[in-house]
Amino acid sequence: MIRGAGQGNALTNAALEAALRTLQANAQRIEGASAEIAALDAKPAGAPAFTEVLEAGVRQADQAARTSEALPLDMLAGKVGDFHEVAATLKQSELMFKFSLEVRNKLIEAYRETMRMTV
DSSP, X not given: OHHHHHTTOHHHHHHHHHHHHHHHHHHHHHHHHHHHHHHHHSOOTTOOOHHHHHHHHHHHHHHHXXXXXXXXXXXXXXXXXXXXXXXXXXXXHHHHHHHHHHHHXXXXXXXXXXXXXXX
């Protein structure tokens, strides 16, 4: 029916061709936008994943805690000669623990905030 209405009418053919060009242009814009979004989602080459960074931080905090637990005994055994080294290591371990605790609290807060969102 549409073919019959549009046959021989130059104005109708021109309108259809313009509509097709507009559709093709929109399709190209959508493809370009989706490519830009995909590029934003992709992580940079060589960048570690979030879980890897988190695991490394937890391992580092655990190692600092283990070292600080062993240091007072090492000092009593005479393996560590300077009290300042023990004090500095204990303080560093305490700061690392507090920082890890704050990161944990922020992650829990972000999770709760996400769960409160309506979709």
